[in-house]
Amino acid sequence: MQQKDALLMSSEEETATTVEQLKGSEILLNGLIAEGVDTIFGYPGGAIMPIYDALYDYQDQLKHILVRHEQGATHAAQGYARTSGKVGVVFATSGPGATNLITGLADAQIDSTPMVCITGQVFAHLLGTDAFQETDVINITTPVTKWNYQVTDASEIAEVLAKAFHIAKTGRPGPVLIDITKNAQLQLAAYKGYQKCDHIRSYRPTPIIRNNYIEQAAALINDAKRPFVLFGQGVLLGNAEQEFKAFVEKTGIPAAWTILGAGAIPTDHPLNVGMLGMHGNYGPNVLTNECDVLIAIGMRFDDRVTGRLDKYAKQAKVIHLDIDPAEIDKNVKAHVPVWGDCKETLPLLTVLVKENKHEEWLAKFNNYSKEEFAQCIDAEINPQSGELTMGEVINQLNQLTNGDAVIVTDVGQHQMVACRYAKFNHTRSNITSGGLGTMGFALPAAIGAKFGAPNKTVVAVIGDGGFQMTLQELGTIMQSGIDVKIMILNNQFLGMVRQWQELFHDRRYSFVDITSPDFVALAKSYYIDGKKISERTELKDALKTMLDHKGSYLLEVMVTKENNVFPMVPQGCSVSEIRLK
Amino acid sequence: MESKLEKKEFNITVYTENQVGLLSRIAIIFSRRKLNIESLNTSPSEVESIHRFNIVINETEEVVRKVARQLEKQVEVLKVYYNTNEDVIWQELALYKVPTEIIAEHVSVERLLREYGARAVVIRKDYTVFETTGHREETDALVVVLQQYGLIEFVRSARVAIIKASDGFHTKLKQFENREPGEPAAENEYLNNGDKVFTM
CATH class of the missing domain: 3.30.70.1150 (ACT-like. Chain A, domain 2)
Structure with missing residues (x-):
C-alpha cells in the first residue's frame, strides 16, 4: 500500500511528455543548488531517507556535514550563516530528529539568523495516527520559526522551497522549517526548472522609507549636544557596515554596541566606545542616562541591554532605526521611528546631518573608560600574580591573532569576558548566542563558522560547562577534518550562575560545582591534539601552538575558580547603577 | 484623551491568507503574553481567498498595539486593525x-x-x-x-464586527499584489498617524 502510494503520480501532474519528471527529493536538491547552497548540516533517519538517497548522487555539488546530534546541525548552520552572510541549511528526520532542532531554531529566531531546516515526515496518510517517529513538527516549531510549512505533495516542493529562502533571508532574517512527508519525497512530479521567489503578497519584508521621519531624525541629531549611538546586529544583517561608519564619522557621535553588533565597526575605532548592557562598559551604561539624543540602529532594546526600563534614558529623545516595525516602541518608546533597512536609511540620514565633533562628550566616555580600566579591567587582563584569569587569556589571544580571528563563544562568564576583551577588526567575526543564551552553542557553531569563512582562523572559546553540553560534535570535527581551535576556559564551576549565587543568594552555591573529564584525553580519542595549562608562563606559547597547529586543536586553560565578571548592572537596576566591583 | 493604560475591549481584525496552521500561529501571539482571547471568529472576507479573523480581547491600547504589530509581522498576515467597540458594528x-x-x-x-x-x-x-x-x-x-x-x-457564537471607518480590502489587496506598493497599502497606520503615536 505504502509502496503504491509512493509511486503514484502527483495530482497536479501534467501529461505533456516534454516536461521533466523528477522525484520530490531531487526537486528539493535542485532547488537548493539553484539557491546557491553548497553546504548542508544534517543527520539522516527513516523519514528523510529518500532525500539522503538523492543526495548520494549530488555529492559533488552539495557538501553534507554529518553532525553528531541535530542540535549541532542547527548551531553549525547558524555559525555558517553568521560568518558567510548566506542562509544556513539543515536536514533532519522526523520525530526526535525534528524535536532536536528546537533549541537551534529558537536561538536563530531570537538572534535573526537566516536558516532553512528541512525535516522528513511520515507518509501523509499516516499523519495524526501516532506513527513511528511522527511528531507534530509544524505546531511544535511555530513559535520558534519565522515561517513553516508542511509539504505533502511533490508538486509543491519547488515553490515552497523558493518561498522559504526568500522569507529566511529578507527583511528581518530568521529560521524557516519545511516538513516534507516521505511520500512527497518519493513521488514523481513535473519539474520545469526552479524559479526563485521575490514576492509574496502578504509579506512586506522592508517597509517603505518615510522621508519626514528621516528629516525629523536629522534635525534632532543636528541640534543634539550629547548624542549617543547604540548599534546592533541589524547593521551586520543589512550589510550596512560602510554606511554605518560613514554616518558615525560624519556626525562624530560616540557609538556603543550590543553583543551581536560587535565588529560592525572595528574595536579600535576612536568612536567605538564599547559594549552596552549588563556586563558592558562603564561609560556607555552610565552615559545612556545622560545623553540628549539616543540613536538606536538595528537593535531591539533587550532587557540585558536596558536594565530597568522605567529608569532608562528617560531624559533622551529616542530615534529608532529598525527594519521590523514590531520592534519600534516594544520596549523603549521612540520619538522618531525610522522604519527601514538601515543600508538605505543610514545614507539618507548621513546626507542630512551636519559634520560634527563631540569632543567634550566623547572625552566623558574616555574618562569613564580610564576609571573602568583602573578599577576592573587592569586586574582582569594584566594580573601579575595568582591564577590565570579569563581576561588575560583573551587579551593574549588578541595579541597573537591581531583581532583578525573569528571568535565563537558559548554562554556564561567566558562569553561576557570574550565579548568585552576580544578585538574585532572585521565584521561577522563575533559569533555568539545572544538572545537565547544557549549553552552548548559554541562548538557546533564554530564548525559552521569555519565552513562559512574557510580562510579565517576560527577560535571557539567555551566554558567547562557548555563544552560538555555538545562535546559530541568533536566527532563532526574529526570526520570532516575541519580546522577549529577550541579553547576551554575551565573554572570548574558553572561560573555565571555561581557569580549570581555569590552576589544575590548569600553564596549558597547550589549545584554549580561541575567536574570535568580529561578534556585533552577526550580530544585525543577523537584524534584531535591538545594541551592543558594552568601557569601564566605557559600561556603565550600554548596559544601560539594552538594557533599554529595544522588542523583542529584543543587547549584547556585552568583559570581562577571564583572570579566575577564586572562591571555589572544587577538585574532590576538602572544602567546608571552599574557596579564596578 | 483616554488613557492608553486603561483596559477595555478591543476588536482586532486580521486579514490573512487562507492557510493551514495560521490559526495556531495567531493564537500563540496572545497566549505567549498570557492574554485571554474573549472571542475569536474566522470567516471569509469581502475579498475572495482572503480570510478575516475577528478577535476580541480586554486589554490596554498599548498592549493591543504591540500585539497587532506582532500579528502583522507574520508572513501570511496581510493587515491588522484594532478598534474599540465604538468604532465597530x-x-x-x-x-x-x-x-x-x-x-x-x-x-x-x-x-x-x-x-x-x-x-x-x-x-x-x-x-x-x-x-x-x-x-x-x-x-x-x-x-x-x-x-x-x-x-x-x-x-x-464568537463576535463578528464590521469596522465603521473601513473601505474594505479590495483596493488594499491590489496594492499588496503589486511588487512596488503605493503608500496607502504599504504600511502601518501607525506611521501614517505619526503625530498621534509618536510625540516629540
Whole structure:
C-alpha cells in the first residue's frame, strides 16, 4: 500500500511528455543548488531517507556535514550563516530528529539568523495516527520559526522551497522549517526548472522609507549636544557596515554596541566606545542616562541591554532605526521611528546631518573608560600574580591573532569576558548566542563558522560547562577534518550562575560545582591534539601552538575558580547603577 | 484623551491568507503574553481567498498595539486593525434550548421572547430552540430569564464586527499584489498617524 502510494503520480501532474519528471527529493536538491547552497548540516533517519538517497548522487555539488546530534546541525548552520552572510541549511528526520532542532531554531529566531531546516515526515496518510517517529513538527516549531510549512505533495516542493529562502533571508532574517512527508519525497512530479521567489503578497519584508521621519531624525541629531549611538546586529544583517561608519564619522557621535553588533565597526575605532548592557562598559551604561539624543540602529532594546526600563534614558529623545516595525516602541518608546533597512536609511540620514565633533562628550566616555580600566579591567587582563584569569587569556589571544580571528563563544562568564576583551577588526567575526543564551552553542557553531569563512582562523572559546553540553560534535570535527581551535576556559564551576549565587543568594552555591573529564584525553580519542595549562608562563606559547597547529586543536586553560565578571548592572537596576566591583 | 493604560475591549481584525496552521500561529501571539482571547471568529472576507479573523480581547491600547504589530509581522498576515467597540458594528448570535412543554404552558415566555427579539429556530414536542442576535448584554439577559424555565442548553457564537471607518480590502489587496506598493497599502497606520503615536 505504502509502496503504491509512493509511486503514484502527483495530482497536479501534467501529461505533456516534454516536461521533466523528477522525484520530490531531487526537486528539493535542485532547488537548493539553484539557491546557491553548497553546504548542508544534517543527520539522516527513516523519514528523510529518500532525500539522503538523492543526495548520494549530488555529492559533488552539495557538501553534507554529518553532525553528531541535530542540535549541532542547527548551531553549525547558524555559525555558517553568521560568518558567510548566506542562509544556513539543515536536514533532519522526523520525530526526535525534528524535536532536536528546537533549541537551534529558537536561538536563530531570537538572534535573526537566516536558516532553512528541512525535516522528513511520515507518509501523509499516516499523519495524526501516532506513527513511528511522527511528531507534530509544524505546531511544535511555530513559535520558534519565522515561517513553516508542511509539504505533502511533490508538486509543491519547488515553490515552497523558493518561498522559504526568500522569507529566511529578507527583511528581518530568521529560521524557516519545511516538513516534507516521505511520500512527497518519493513521488514523481513535473519539474520545469526552479524559479526563485521575490514576492509574496502578504509579506512586506522592508517597509517603505518615510522621508519626514528621516528629516525629523536629522534635525534632532543636528541640534543634539550629547548624542549617543547604540548599534546592533541589524547593521551586520543589512550589510550596512560602510554606511554605518560613514554616518558615525560624519556626525562624530560616540557609538556603543550590543553583543551581536560587535565588529560592525572595528574595536579600535576612536568612536567605538564599547559594549552596552549588563556586563558592558562603564561609560556607555552610565552615559545612556545622560545623553540628549539616543540613536538606536538595528537593535531591539533587550532587557540585558536596558536594565530597568522605567529608569532608562528617560531624559533622551529616542530615534529608532529598525527594519521590523514590531520592534519600534516594544520596549523603549521612540520619538522618531525610522522604519527601514538601515543600508538605505543610514545614507539618507548621513546626507542630512551636519559634520560634527563631540569632543567634550566623547572625552566623558574616555574618562569613564580610564576609571573602568583602573578599577576592573587592569586586574582582569594584566594580573601579575595568582591564577590565570579569563581576561588575560583573551587579551593574549588578541595579541597573537591581531583581532583578525573569528571568535565563537558559548554562554556564561567566558562569553561576557570574550565579548568585552576580544578585538574585532572585521565584521561577522563575533559569533555568539545572544538572545537565547544557549549553552552548548559554541562548538557546533564554530564548525559552521569555519565552513562559512574557510580562510579565517576560527577560535571557539567555551566554558567547562557548555563544552560538555555538545562535546559530541568533536566527532563532526574529526570526520570532516575541519580546522577549529577550541579553547576551554575551565573554572570548574558553572561560573555565571555561581557569580549570581555569590552576589544575590548569600553564596549558597547550589549545584554549580561541575567536574570535568580529561578534556585533552577526550580530544585525543577523537584524534584531535591538545594541551592543558594552568601557569601564566605557559600561556603565550600554548596559544601560539594552538594557533599554529595544522588542523583542529584543543587547549584547556585552568583559570581562577571564583572570579566575577564586572562591571555589572544587577538585574532590576538602572544602567546608571552599574557596579564596578 | 483616554488613557492608553486603561483596559477595555478591543476588536482586532486580521486579514490573512487562507492557510493551514495560521490559526495556531495567531493564537500563540496572545497566549505567549498570557492574554485571554474573549472571542475569536474566522470567516471569509469581502475579498475572495482572503480570510478575516475577528478577535476580541480586554486589554490596554498599548498592549493591543504591540500585539497587532506582532500579528502583522507574520508572513501570511496581510493587515491588522484594532478598534474599540465604538468604532465597530458588532453582533453575536446565541441559541437557547428550552423544554417545549414548559414554555407552552407559560404565556409570559412568549412575551419575553418578543421582548428580547428571539426567534424560534426549531419547535419539537420535547424541546424548542430560540435564537437571538445582538450585543453581549442582550444575549446574556435572556439566559438569566430562561434559566427559570428550565434552560437545557445555551451557546453563543464568537463576535463578528464590521469596522465603521473601513473601505474594505479590495483596493488594499491590489496594492499588496503589486511588487512596488503605493503608500496607502504599504504600511502601518501607525506611521501614517505619526503625530498621534509618536510625540516629540
